[in-house]
Amino acid sequence: MPAENTPTGAHAASLGKGSPAGGRAPQRLAQAALRDVPWEVGVAKPDPAIVVENVTRTFGGLTAVSVDRLEVQRGGITGLIGPNGAGKTTLFNLLTGFDQPNTGTWSFDGRPLGKLAPHQVARLGVVRTFQLTKALSRLTVLENMLLGAQGQRGESFLRALVPGTWRSQEKANTEKALDLLRRFKLDAKKDEFAGTLSGGQRKLLEMARALMSDPQVVMLDEPMAGVNPALTQSLLGHVKDLREEGMTVIFVEHDMDVVRDISDWVVVMAAGRVIAEGPPESISQNQAVVDAYLGAHHDAPLTVEEEDQVLAEAERRIAHEENGEVIDSDTTTRGEGR
Numbered sequence: 001m002p003a004e005n006t007p008t009g010a011h012a013a014s015l016g017k018g019s020p021a022g023g024r025a026p027q028r029l030a031q032a033a034l035r036d037v038p039w040e041v042g043v044a045k046p047d048p049a050i051v052v053e054n055v056t057r058t059f060g061g062l063t064a065v066s067v068d069r070l071e072v073q074r075g076g077i078t079g080l081i082g083p084n085g086a087g088k089t090t091l092f093n094l095l096t097g098f099d100q101p102n103t104g105t106w107s108f109d110g111r112p113l114g115k116l117a118p119h120q121v122a123r124l125g126v127v128r129t130f131q132l133t134k135a136l137s138r139l140t141v142l143e144n145m146l147l148g149a150q151g152q153r154g155e156s157f158l159r160a161l162v163p164g165t166w167r168s169q170e171k172a173n174t175e176k177a178l179d180l181l182r183r184f185k186l187d188a189k190k191d192e193f194a195g196t197l198s199g200g201q202r203k204l205l206e207m208a209r210a211l212m213s214d215p216q217v218v219m220l221d222e223p224m225a226g227v228n229p230a231l232t233q234s235l236l237g238h239v240k241d242l243r244e245e246g247m248t249v250i251f252v253e254h255d256m257d258v259v260r261d262i263s264d265w266v267v268v269m270a271a272g273r274v275i276a277e278g279p280p281e282s283i284s285q286n287q288a289v290v291d292a293y294l295g296a297h298h299d300a301p302l303t304v305e306e307e308d309q310v311l312a313e314a315e316r317r318i319a320h321e322e323n324g325e326v327i328d329s330d331t332t333t334r335g336e337g338r
């Protein structure tokens with residue numbers, strides 16, 4: 001059932017955006033559009049922004065992604081869930097040009113996106129953030145934002161950093177960056193090095209930076225991971241705001257409470273495949289999902305081996321984060337951001 005509350009919270013109100021057609025809140029529009037869609041894998045959506053067909057990606061003998069068909073409804077928030085190694089990040093990498101598939105096609109608004117580089121995909125309106133944030137430690141927060149202004153004239157950020165050579169476009173970019181930093185409450189940090197930000201603030205910067213290119217589709221890879229509870233609420237509000245502004249949001253998340261809270265539709269992956277999709281309330285009723293994911297994650301206590309795995313994974317992630325802090329150029333390559 002659609003929520004009764006109009007989701008124009010403090011965040012949305014602060015944006016001063018008008019309400020969409022018919023005065024109905026986007027959450028209700030997205031949920032209404034999806035209300036009669038059957039809970040079936042690969043099902044057609046009334047107004048798909050993204051359509052994925054027969055996309056496979058293997059690494060050696062491992063099939064990381066094998067998606068026959070997936071449509072993502074425009075203007076809604078789609079949660080992408082699944083156990084570790086299900087292929088969620090690889091699918092993000094493929095859809096945004098950071099990796100190339102073995103087979104398959106995908107499109108945004110009917111335009112094929114295959115074989116495009118990430119910046120070309122971004123110019124067409126599809127951007128993503130990374131699980132491990134890619135804020136560049138040795139640039140200031142504002143400079144990081146200017147790097148996000150892709151697809152616009154005078155885009156060389158180096159030029160934008162040299163006083164006296166700013167063009168109107170770069171001035172506009174700076175104003176836009178400052179507006180976004182205010183919105184994400186990072187304006188006071190604009191001249192600080194991104195490396196001094198907390199993990200949560202980096203997530204905010206990552207999201208703010210993604211918005212510099214005026215995207216229509218925003219793909220967020222674990223936007224809440226590692227963020228303290230106070231900032232989680234703020235991040236959740238910002239994700240809802242993207243929908244308020246008419247954007248299509250796809251996000252990867254492990255926390256089912258978060259998924260239930262903000263998703264209009266949930267897609268479940270396991271072993272590279274989509275094994276279920278439907279509104280959030282359909283997911284916990286789905287036996288395949290319970291078997292592949294929820295049961296394994298939430299019901300059974302961890303075995304000693306599983307605990308060791310969790311600890312090893314945590315150590316790996318911390319090591320990555322520490323490495324991430326010394327990244328000094330935006331040289332994203334295949335498979336990065338995992």
Ligand SMILES: Nc1ncnc2c1ncn2[C@@H]1O[C@H](COP(=O)(O)OP(=O)(O)OP(=O)(O)O)[C@@H](O)[C@H]1O
Binds near residue numbers: 059089
């Ligand atoms: N560059 C790579 N080289 C080799 N194997 C890879 C590479 N990238 C991903 N894989 C493998 O592909 C599978 C899917 O990984 P992926 O990171 O997409 O899963 P995920 O669902 O995002 O997992 P998590 O929730 O842990 O982030 C995993 O088995 C992973 O080890």
